[in-house]
Amino acid sequence: MTAHWEHFPHGADVGVRGTGKTPAQAFEQAALAMTAIIADPNTVEPRERVRIECAAPNEELLLTEWLNRLIYEMATRRMLFSRFSIELDGARLKGSAWGEPVDRSRHHPAVEIKGATYTALRVGREGEGWVAQTVVDV
Amino acid sequence: MDLTLLHRRREHEWEIPQRGQMRVPAILFASEALLRAMDLKVYQQAVNVAKLPGIVGASYAMPDAHWGYGFPIGGVAAFDPDEGGVVSAGGVGFDISCGVRCLLTGLKRSDVLGVARELADALYAHIPAGVGSTGAITLEASEMQAMLRGGARWAVERGFGTEADLERIEERGQMPGAEPDAVSGQAKRRQRDEMGTLGSGNHYLEVQEAIEVFDEGRARAFGLEPADVLVMIHCGSRGLGHQIGTDFLKRMVAPGEGIALPDRELACAPIHSELGRTYLKAMRAGINCALANRQMLTHLVRGVFAQVLPQARLSVLYDVSHNTCKVEEHLVGVRARKLYVHRKGATRALGPGHPELPEALRPAGQPVLVGGSMGTASYILAGTEQSESHAFGSACHGAGRAMSRHEAARTWRGRQVIDALLARGILIRSPSMRGVAEEAPDAYKDVTEVVNATEAAGLARKVARLAPLICIKG
Numbered sequence: 136m137t138a139h140w141e142h143f144p145h146g147a148d149v150g151v152r153g154t155g156k157t158p159a160q161a162f163e164q165a166a167l168a169m170t171a172i173i174a175d176p177n178t179v180e181p182r183e184r185v186r187i188e189c190a191a192p193n194e195e196l197l198l199t200e201w202l203n204r205l206i207y208e209m210a211t212r213r214m215l216f217s218r219f220s221i222e223l224d225g226a227r228l229k230g231s232a233w234g235e236p237v238d239r240s241r242h243h244p245a246v247e248i249k250g251a252t253y254t255a256l257r258v259g260r261e262g263e264g265w266v267a268q269t270v271v272d273v
Numbered sequence: 274m275d276l277t278l279l280h281r282r283r284e285h286e287w288e289i290p291q292r293g294q295m296r297v298p299a300i301l302f303a304s305e306a307l308l309r310a311m312d313l314k315v316y317q318q319a320v321n322v323a324k325l326p327g328i329v330g331a332s333y334a335m336p337d338a339h340w341g342y343g344f345p346i347g348g349v350a351a352f353d354p355d356e357g358g359v360v361s362a363g364g365v366g367f368d369i370s371c372g373v374r375c376l377l378t379g380l381k382r383s384d385v386l387g388v389a390r391e392l393a394d395a396l397y398a399h400i401p402a403g404v405g406s407t408g409a410i411t412l413e414a415s416e417m418q419a420m421l422r423g424g425a426r427w428a429v430e431r432g433f434g435t436e437a438d439l440e441r442i443e444e445r446g447q448m449p450g451a452e453p454d455a456v457s458g459q460a461k462r463r464q465r466d467e468m469g470t471l472g473s474g475n476h477y478l479e480v481q482e483a484i485e486v487f488d489e490g491r492a493r494a495f496g497l498e499p500a501d502v503l504v505m506i507h508c509g510s511r512g513l514g515h516q517i518g519t520d521f522l523k524r525m526v527a528p529g530e531g532i533a534l535p536d537r538e539l540a541c542a543p544i545h546s547e548l549g550r551t552y553l554k555a556m557r558a559g560i561n562c563a564l565a566n567r568q569m570l571t572h573l574v575r576g577v578f579a580q581v582l583p584q585a586r587l588s589v590l591y592d593v594s595h596n597t598c599k600v601e602e603h604l605v606g607v608r609a610r611k612l613y614v615h616r617k618g619a620t621r622a623l624g625p626g627h628p629e630l631p632e633a634l635r636p637a638g639q640p641v642l643v644g645g646s647m648g649t650a651s652y653i654l655a656g657t658e659q660s661e662s663h664a665f666g667s668a669c670h671g672a673g674r675a676m677s678r679h680e681a682a683r684t685w686r687g688r689q690v691i692d693a694l695l696a697r698g699i700l701i702r703s704p705s706m707r708g709v710a711e712e713a714p715d716a717y718k719d720v721t722e723v724v725n726a727t728e729a730a731g732l733a734r735k736v737a738r739l740a741p742l743i744c745i746k747g
Contacts, residue, residue: 144677146312146340147475173404192528203519210463210512213405237405244404245707246473246678247747249367249515252342253526253537272342272367272515273474273678 136264140168143255145270150255151202152268158258159230161267162198163219166205166232169251169271170216173209174242179217181233190227194258197226198267202251205232206271213237215244246273274311285336285730286663289316295323299332302664302730307336307722310675314340315347321536322350326543327358329605329612333664335619336726337673337718342366343538346618349667351603353612354544359532360552361541362525364615365598367518369559371476371509372594373642373670374442374567375653376574379586380502382482385742388581389700392480393743395577397702400478400570401470402747404705408469408569417461420468421453421513424561425592428568433469438571440631441589442564443621451561452554456513457520460555463512464562469569473708473747475671476508477644478570480743481651487735491655494637495590497737504587505651505739506570507644508747509596510563517559521552544613553598560597567592590653591640595620595670603665614665622656622668622733641733643724644671647701647744648694648714652724654733668733672720681716682707690714694744703746712746 138160143150149172153164170176187204191197201221209215214234221230237244254270279287279301287308289299299319301308315338322344323332329351338347343363352358385392401408412420420427425446426439439446453461471478483501486492497503510517525531525540530548532541542549571589578585598615605612623630623639630639641654649672660666676684687706690713694701703709721738728735 142679144679146314146677147346147674149678196523196526200523203523206519207459207463207516210515211465213407239403239405239704243705243707244473245682245705245711247404250519250522252367253522253540254342256537270342 138164140164148272150270154266156264158265159221159223161265165267166219173244176217179215180235181218182235185232188229193226195256198258199251206248274308297323297328297331299323301334303336304726312340315345318345327352327356329353335669337669337723339673344617348617349619349664351612351614351665358544359541360544360549362521366596366617367515368509369514370563370594371596374506374592375590375642376504376587377496377590378502381500385502392581393700393702395581396745399577403473406470407466418453420565421558424564425568428565433569433572438589442592448557448560451557455551455554456558460513460516463516467511471747472508476747478745479505479741481739481741483737484740485738491637491736510559513562514559517555593620593642618670619667620670622660622666624656624658624660641668645720646714646717649720651739653737655736659731669727672717675718676716678711681711681713685710685713699741700743
């Protein structure tokens with residue numbers, strides 16, 4: 136199972152799905168899928184590090200919380216992130232996101248993200264690995 | 274959607290009869306063609322909303338309804354607080370008080386054509402739009418509090434517009450009952466640099482021309498004639514509203530806090546509860562943020578016109594919000610009841626004579642502003658005598674998407690969309706080519722079909738059709 140991300144369609148918005156060997160890896164890939172809604176992650180240099188810690192009542196709610204924390208950091212720092220490294224301990228998350236300030240000429244950002252929802256939210260085993268997905272409102 | 278699932282009550286009114294855990298029926302307003310194309314998720318979501326405690330009348334879906342979060346987008350539902358009624362953060366949405374403002378310019382198409390390119394460039398240069406943009410002012414703590422309480426009135430008092438503008442905004446530009454202290458520090462932080470910004474996605478600022486007038490009397494009452502040039506602004510409460518939505522969805526979903534429901538997305542809280550009351554105070558502050566934001570954008574537009582077309586006189590035709598929960602009195606049976614009406618992607622449509630309308634508009638009914646997409650039409654409708662009895666005085670809000678962003682971006686290239694629109698005389702300015710592709714006109718439903726169904730259902734009547742000349746896309 137190689138870690139990867141994809142988008143899935145939702146009426147007016149976009150679903151993000153991350154897959155990995157562990158739940159943490161699936162969370163990291165879901166975050167990358169979210170960046171890809173805005174810009175090509177390959178154009179975003181992981182120059183600055185932002186530390187993130189959060190918790191939720193369960194693993195699924197934690198995925199929404201994690202994505203919402205990133206949305207907040209992107210909005211207030213006016214940054215995009217392209218590398219993530221996190222650890223999960225039950226429904227607690229600790230880790231970092233690396234990225235750089237938005238550069239319109241290089242990133243050509245398409246759309247800003249309003250929030251991560253609880254629609255089509257799922258964190259669970261799939262085959263050999265884990266999947267983490269939800270819909271984000273743009 | 275399979276039409277055999279529905280009972281046809283009238284030509285454009287379809288019922289999902291009450292059954293199982295539904296407390297009321299669900300009613301969809303649409304033509305056969307719109308319903309056939311409508312996602313089955315709208316059916317499921319309208320049914321789910323009908324199960325919520327304290328719901329009154331029916332769970333409604335407007336002709337532009339599509340799959341949302343818990344509530345369908347295009348959903349209307351009213352709740353009685355004294356019968357266990359609830360308020361739902363998802364039933365309002367992330368973009369609290371997202372809405373449309375329409376400005377009259379006093380200009381004709383012929384006045385604009387010669388300088389269209391210059392006007393497009395100047396609007397694009399002066400209206401902050403798209404990801405990472407910031408407004409001209411930074412709101413420090415005390416001004417943030419004043420803005421969240423004052424709405425468009427706050428903006429006017431700071432020099433962004435005139436007293437006359439306020440008359441033409443719902444709630445006279447200032448939503449009462451807002452409490453800045455109910456809004457999180459994070460939400461305020463997100464808004465600090467975002468006042469007077471357009472945002473992105475389906476938000477836009479358009480210069481439009483009235484190409485068809487259906488109801489001359491009402492058009493006159495609205496100050497509108499054929500070939501008139503108007504400005505239409507579509508945007509909402511920016512980062513502040515998005516964060517309020519995020520904060521309260523989280524609290525309503527958390528075990529033990531809101532009402533436990535099988536479907537997480539329907540998260541809500543009783544109106545008579547601490548969480549419900551706090552949400553309402555914060556949500557109203559979000560409404561004020563949206564009203565202030567559209568007021569500041571209006572000020573920027575006036576500045577641009579003063580440079581390029583100094584003879585223009587920009588006045589507000591009307592300003593409507595289509596993501597709200599408002600306390601309104603409605604006649605249910607023979608009894609007037611105070612209800613909490615959620616409109617998620619639906620516009621209020623007050624009929625002629627309604628006391629909340631400004632005097633000049635009262636005989637005609639409330640202007641209902643319906644946004645199109647970049648290449649298609651927008652419409653101005655008016656509330657009818659019957660709108661009140663159909664869906665608590667509500668109408669459609671736009672075309673509604675027919676295709677996902679994903680599919681749109683795969684189908685078109687931004688440059689191709691811009692060139693095709695230019696060939697039709699429509700100038701597009703946007704920082705993002707992919708954003709333009711995702712918002713391609715053909716990714717939306719036919720707004721004319723939606724508006725015709727809205728009129729045929731008696732929700733609102735057509736007044737004028739507008740076509741875009743210039744579109745600034747976030």
